[in-house]
Amino acid sequence: MKFLISILVVLFSFITSSIKAQNKKITVTVVNATSDVGKIGFSLYAKDNFMRIPIQGKEGKIKEGKSTIVFENVPEGEYAVICFHDKNNNDQMDFSANGMPLEDYGASNNALNPYGPPTFDSAKFIVSDKNVSLAIKF
Secondary structure, three states, X not given: OHHHHHHHHHHHHHHHHHHXXXXXXXXXXXXXXXXXXXXXXXXXXXXXXXXXXXXXXEXXXXXXXXXXXXXXXXXXXXXXXXXXXXXXXXXXXXXXXXXXXXXXXXXXXXXXXXXXOXXXXXXOEEEXXXXXXXXXXX
């Protein structure tokens, strides 16, 4: 009986550690916000829903031009982060009449496209066996 209990305890520990090992954290910091007014909106995307439906969304306060958030419980895979400086706290990115952004924005890998939004392939990064830290510049 003791042997059976020992096996169950070991098996439960292995399963628990395997579940924890699969879920990682992604720490994202915007390093150069132009002011501390407003907030930074962060979105984590997978390729299938890039720029449409984020896997997770977070808001970060800005202090001395920096804002940091943590996406938690992220399974292994390929992801991209898009963020913007919501200067007027209206929870959306503002655009001019001709479609140009009025608020600063950035993407993982600092992938900016001068002719439109960043692509998934230019902004993607891999979450595997370690937590990930990203620094994004506007």
